[in-house]
Amino acid sequence: MDEAKIKAGVLSRIRRQAAGRQLPVVTSEFRLSGTGIRADLAILDGDTFYGVEIKSDLDTLKRLPSQMEGYARYFDLTKLVVAPKHLHGLRDIDLYGAEVWRYETLTDWQLHAAGSARKISGQWLLHLLPAQEERRVRRRIEKTRADHDVENIDAVRRTEFQFAFTRRYSQTSSEFWEAVRGRKIATNDLKLLSRFHEDRQQQIMAEIENAERWNDWAKAMQSISNGR
Numbered sequence: 063m064d065e066a067k068i069k070a071g072v073l074s075r076i077r078r079q080a081a082g083r084q085l086p087v088v089t090s091e092f093r094l095s096g097t098g099i100r101a102d103l104a105i106l107d108g109d110t111f112y113g114v115e116i117k118s119d120l121d122t123l124k125r126l127p128s129q130m131e132g133y134a135r136y137f138d139l140t141k142l143v144v145a146p147k148h149l150h151g152l153r154d155i156d157l158y159g160a161e162v163w164r165y166e167t168l169t170d171w172q173l174h175a176a177g178s179a180r181k182i183s184g185q186w187l188l189h190l191l192p193a194q195e196e197r198r199v200r201r202r203i204e205k206t207r208a209d210h211d212v213e214n215i216d217a218v219r220r221t222e223f224q225f226a227f228t229r230r231y232s233q234t235s236s237e238f239w240e241a242v243r244g245r246k247i248a249t250n251d252l253k254l255l256s257r258f259h260e261d262r263q264q265q266i267m268a269e270i271e272n273a274e275r276w277n278d279w280a281k282a283m284q285s286i287s288n289g290r
Contacts, residue, residue, distance in 0.1 A: 065118045066249040068165065069102060072114055072143060074247050076105065085239045089231040090255040095189045097132035106227050111182065112139040119145040127155050134158035136190060139179040149174065184219025191226055199226060
């Protein structure tokens with residue numbers, strides 16, 4: 063199985079685990095600021111912010127040490143989903159308390175190693191916001207701090223991050239969960255998790271239309287040339 067199929071399987075498990083309660087806010091290919099790393103999935107489930115990294119049969123573990131370090135810096139919990147062939151290689155890698163799942167098929171998942179969760183400092187989480195938004199949020203926090211007696215300023219930072227993350231990704235997340243309601247999640251559904259999918263689609267259509275216009279123009283010029 064490739065990464066897309068595994069990711070669809072992970073999302074199916076997340077949906078099952080959330081049965082009877084609100085589905086989490088989820089996004090795909092989430093950039094971890096300053097690390098050069100993109101988390102395969104980033105999920106805000108209640109007050110817990112966790113990331114999922116996938117290593118399929120087609121992947122190597124070459125980048126995993128730096129990826130696990132980056133995940134540990136920003137996520138309360140990391141879930142690592144690997145093909146069985148990678149289990150041996152994990153023994154020599156610091157996983158920073160990641161929860162490890164191995165899969166044989168999309169319906170056969172086994173917990174290989176229990177993970178350890180913690181609360182990441184809101185100071186770190188704010189770094190994940192776009193620079194302009196981070197500055198705006200920090201100014202608001204400082205104003206709150208100046209105007210009120212705040213006992214736990216880091217809790218305020220975490221709350222601000224969660225609010226910003228939800229505002230940024232809740233629409234695509236909700237549209238995704240609604241689109242797959244009552245049916246199996248397919249790899250083609252993953253594109254719905256991209257905030258820029260609609261923009262990219264419009265760009266593709268514009269490029270196709272532009273290419274067709276140039277093709278029509280070339281044919282017209284060829285016809286004129288042949289008529290001389």
